[in-house]
Amino acid sequence: MGLNILYSKAYKLKDIKKFSGWQSLLMETITNPQEIDAMGDDDFLFLHHDYSITVGPTRGHGTISGQPSPQWKSFCDECLRFHERSV
DSSP states (O other), rough: OOOOOEEEEEHHHHTTTTSSHHEEEEEHHHHHHHHHHTOOTSEEEEEEEESSSEEESTTSSBOOOSSSSSHHHHHHHHTTTTOOOOO
């Protein structure tokens, strides 16, 4: 039986905020905006294999984004250099 390990990577909030559609992403998908408002630019968010973002390292821990747009995927891959690794 193989392990199904899902990839995620931590990024500082200030780097994720560079996405031009960040405010729209927050307004459309965030469930708890106060949690993000309380964070500092040097706090970390977690980007997961499916391009969703969470406040904590595990899936479902303060999920911020759901369905990723092509623009979001492009930003993650090109600007954040996010690429899922083979485990």
